[in-house]
Amino acid sequence: MLELENLVFQYGRSIPPWRFHFSVEAGQCLAIQGPSGSGKSTVLNLIAGFLAPDSGRILWQRTPIHQQKPWQRPVTSVFQEHNLFEHLDVFTNIGLGIHPGLKLDQHQRKAIDAGLERTGLAGFGPRMPGELSGGQRQRVALLRAILRRQPVLLLDEPLTGLDADTRHILYAMLLEEKARGITMVLASHDEEERRILADSYWNL
Structure with a gap:
C-alpha cells in the first residue's frame, strides 16, 4: 500500500499550503482530479522525491520513504x-x-x-x-x-497527444501492470483515461 499521511507542501509564504492525505492499495489506480494549478503534478513530484514535503510522511508497505533519494524509492x-x-x-x-x-x-x-x-x-x-x-x-x-x-507507477497526463488506437494499446498494457500488482497514481484531465484506469478518485 502507498500512503500519504498528512503531507504538507508550500511553494512560498504567499501561496496557501497544499495538504495531501490518501492511500492506494497494491494493484489499484488512484486518479487525482482537480483544475490546473491545484497540485496534481506537485503530489506526484512529492511521491517521486523530486520535491520534499514540509511535514507529513510517505509510506510504501508501511515503510517511510519520504526521506529517501528519488532513485532509492520503489x-x-x-x-x-x-x-x-x-x-x-x-x-x-x-x-x-x-x-x-x-x-x-x-x-x-x-x-x-x-x-x-x-x-x-x-x-x-x-x-x-x-x-x-x-x-x-x-x-x-x-x-x-x-x-x-517498479511497484509504484506515477502517471502525469500519460497519453496526451496519442491517437485512439495507440491509446487503447497502452491502456491494455497499463491494465496488465495493475493485474500484476502495480500500484498507480494518475493525474489526468482526460475522462476516458480516468474511467478506464482508475479504481478510486481523490479530489483536489
Missing part, C-alpha cells in the same frame, strides 16, 4: 515532459530504465524489442529522441516506465 514516473536522454538512442533510453549500467540479459532485450513492436515503434531502437514526434516520445517514456517493473 517508484517510476511518466511526466508530460517525457524526460528522455537526448544524446542516447531509444533502445538505450529504455534499457537505462531497466538497469542503470545497461547490463541487460537476453530476456530484457527481447522485452524491449517486443514492447517497441507492441507500441507501434518496431525498428525505432536505434533512433534518437530528436527524430521522434511528441507522441512517439511519449510512447518511449511510458514503455520505459512499464519495463522498469
Whole structure:
C-alpha cells in the first residue's frame, strides 16, 4: 500500500499550503482530479522525491520513504515532459530504465524489442529522441516506465497527444501492470483515461 499521511507542501509564504492525505492499495489506480494549478503534478513530484514535503510522511508497505533519494524509492514516473536522454538512442533510453549500467540479459532485450513492436515503434531502437514526434516520445517514456517493473507507477497526463488506437494499446498494457500488482497514481484531465484506469478518485 502507498500512503500519504498528512503531507504538507508550500511553494512560498504567499501561496496557501497544499495538504495531501490518501492511500492506494497494491494493484489499484488512484486518479487525482482537480483544475490546473491545484497540485496534481506537485503530489506526484512529492511521491517521486523530486520535491520534499514540509511535514507529513510517505509510506510504501508501511515503510517511510519520504526521506529517501528519488532513485532509492520503489517508484517510476511518466511526466508530460517525457524526460528522455537526448544524446542516447531509444533502445538505450529504455534499457537505462531497466538497469542503470545497461547490463541487460537476453530476456530484457527481447522485452524491449517486443514492447517497441507492441507500441507501434518496431525498428525505432536505434533512433534518437530528436527524430521522434511528441507522441512517439511519449510512447518511449511510458514503455520505459512499464519495463522498469517498479511497484509504484506515477502517471502525469500519460497519453496526451496519442491517437485512439495507440491509446487503447497502452491502456491494455497499463491494465496488465495493475493485474500484476502495480500500484498507480494518475493525474489526468482526460475522462476516458480516468474511467478506464482508475479504481478510486481523490479530489483536489
